[in-house]
Amino acid sequence: MDRMLVVVFDTEAKTYEGKTALYQLESEGSISVSAYAVVAKNADGTATVKKTGNDGPLGTLAGTSVGSLIGAFGGAAGLAIGAAVGLLAGIVADIHNAKTGADFIDDVTKELLPGKFALVAEIKEDLTAPVDLRMEALGGKVFRRTMSNVQNTVDKEEVEALNADLKQLQAEHAKAHADRKAKLQEKIDQLNSKIQARHEKAKERREAAEREVKAKAEALKTKAAAWKAKAAETHV
DSSP, X not given: OEEEEEEEESSHHHHHHXXXXXXXXXXTTSEEEXXXXXXXEOTTSOEXXXXXXXXXXXXXXXXXXXXXXXHHHHOTTOEEEOGGGGGGGGOOOOHXXXXXXXHHHHHHHHHSOTTOEEEEEEEEESOXXXXXXXXXXXXXXXXXXXXXXXHHHHHHHHHHHHHHHHHHHHHHHHHSOHHHHHHHHHHHHHHHHHHHHHHHHHHXXXXXXXXXHHHXXXXXXXXXXXXXXXXXXHTO
8 A cells, every 4th residue: 555654753863764774674575665755843843854765757755745744744834945955945735735634744743843853755565564663663653644535535525515606606696686696796706716726726636646656657667677687686
């Protein structure tokens, strides 16, 4: 399953040990890592990205699920970008794009207090025990959430609600006296604009998700080729 993983540590050193352990698990075949970041929670409540890593053509984390989750930790105006990762300036605090849900972010932020650090990663795993055992041995507290496209359902429900309001206004408009028709038409036009905006936003999210999936697929191909080459060298 594709999961968002967050492991909170008391020190930066332990967080980097957690990152190393994560990639050791990948080399053992227990998990697959798409992207990661090490994040520090500052005294003023902002989140500083200390280091990032991702495979192949994913580029920076800006616009990805990991990037969106990091943005949510610091709030829309509370993300301090570390000097080593200046290209992450495009990160925004969009809970919907994080594909995890507000409750997951709340659980993490309650533990990620000022002075603490977090290893944030998007991984694929079949069992939770390998990651849990390694991270807990290092003193980390593990949070994970299966990633979903739940926002697609939310978008659909919101559009359906807006359409219901629109039908009601249109019915009233058809029966209204001339002096009311103008005001009702104004409301109808506003609702139509909102519905169109919702459709555009949903389209943008779908396209972004498609780009991310393609990038991950290319990253896996690159990784598989590297492993194959390494295996061939070992047997020479």
